[in-house]
Amino acid sequence: MSSAIRASEPAPGPMPAGGASAGAIQFHYDLSDAFYRLWLDPQMIYSAALFEDDDTLEAAQLRKLDYHIEQARATGRGRVLDVGCGWGAMLQRLVSKHGVKQATGLTLSRAQAEKIRADALPGVDVRLEGWTDHKAAAPYDAIISVGAFEHFVRPNLSSEEKIAIYREFFQFCHDSLRPKGRLSLQSISFGTLRAGQIDPFIADMIFPESDLPYAWEILQAADGLFEVVQLRNDRAHYRKTCREWYRNLELRRAEAIALVGEAKVADYERYLRISIASFALRALGLLRITFERLESR
Numbered sequence: 001m002s003s004a005i006r007a008s009e010p011a012p013g014p015m016p017a018g019g020a021s022a023g024a025i026q027f028h029y030d031l032s033d034a035f036y037r038l039w040l041d042p043q044m045i046y047s048a049a050l051f052e053d054d055d056t057l058e059a060a061q062l063r064k065l066d067y068h069i070e071q072a073r074a075t076g077r078g079r080v081l082d083v084g085c086g087w088g089a090m091l092q093r094l095v096s097k098h099g100v101k102q103a104t105g106l107t108l109s110r111a112q113a114e115k116i117r118a119d120a121l122p123g124v125d126v127r128l129e130g131w132t133d134h135k136a137a138a139p140y141d142a143i144i145s146v147g148a149f150e151h152f153v154r155p156n157l158s159s160e161e162k163i164a165i166y167r168e169f170f171q172f173c174h175d176s177l178r179p180k181g182r183l184s185l186q187s188i189s190f191g192t193l194r195a196g197q198i199d200p201f202i203a204d205m206i207f208p209e210s211d212l213p214y215a216w217e218i219l220q221a222a223d224g225l226f227e228v229v230q231l232r233n234d235r236a237h238y239r240k241t242c243r244e245w246y247r248n249l250e251l252r253r254a255e256a257i258a259l260v261g262e263a264k265v266a267d268y269e270r271y272l273r274i275s276i277a278s279f280a281l282r283a284l285g286l287l288r289i290t291f292e293r294l295e296s297r
Helices: 003-008 022-029 033-039 057-071 089-096 110-119 159-176 200-206 215-222 235-251 253-260 262-280
Strands: 079-083 102-107 124-128 140-146 177-190 226-233 284-293
Touching (some): 033 235, 033 253, 057 177, 057 235, 089 102, 089 124, 102 110, 110 124, 159 177, 159 215, 159 226, 177 215, 200 262, 215 226, 215 284, 235 262, 235 284, 262 284
Parallel strands (some): 079 102, 079 140
C-alpha cells in the first residue's frame, strides 16, 4: 500500500481474499463526495456509460443501469444483489424504476454507505462489507456487479492466483443465486496492454491494491459455474465517458481545487487523460458480460 494511504487513512478493515483492502477502497472512493459530484453525472455513477446517438452523460448512464438490470432479468424480482454498489444509483433504479422489492448493495466505502443510508430509499439495504463476508439470508433472484471486479485482486499475482480468486467470486454468486439466476458483470480489462505495463502512477496514486483481469481469466474462472449468454467490449463507451468526466472536471476545476487541493486535482486529470488514451489505443477494454447460473448435473 502506498505511503499516501498510510498517512491519510485509518487501519484497513477486513480484506477480501487477495483483493483491495477496505483502506485502499476508502483511499479512493472516500476522498470527497462533493468532489465527485462536480464531475460525475447527477446520479454519481462512477463507471462506463452506454451511449446511443447524442446522449448526454446522464442519459447514457441511466441506459447502462437499465441494460444491466435487463440482462440480469431483475425487473419485478423480489431480491437483487449489487456487488460494489457505489453511491446507490443502481439500487435506486432497481426499486424505483424496475419494481424490485428488495435491493441489497455491498460496498467497502464508508462514504458511499453513509450516502445510501441517508437517502433512506424504501426497499434498499446497504452493507459495509465485501462479497467475501456477505451471507445471503435467502437466495437472490439476480446479481449485478459494475466496476467492482477491478478491485478483486492485487497487482503482481500470477494468472493462476488471479483465476483462483475470481473463481471464489463466481462460486459465491452461484451459491447466492436461485436456479437459472443471472449475473450481469461489468469490468475494465487488459486489452493490448500486458500485466506489468500499466502506469505505476495509477496503482500508487489512484487505485492502490487493485489490478485488471484479462477476458480469458474471467471466462476460465466462471467455467462450469455459469454460461456466458452475452459478452461485449464497449471500450469506446468508456473512452467517451472519461472524456465527459474530464471536461466536467476542467469546467469546475477551481471548485475542485477548493475541495481537495491542486495536487489531487492534477492527479485526477492525469488519471483521466491516461484512461482516455488507453481506451482509444485498445490498451484497455470494457467488458459487459451476462452470465446464467449452471445447474449441477
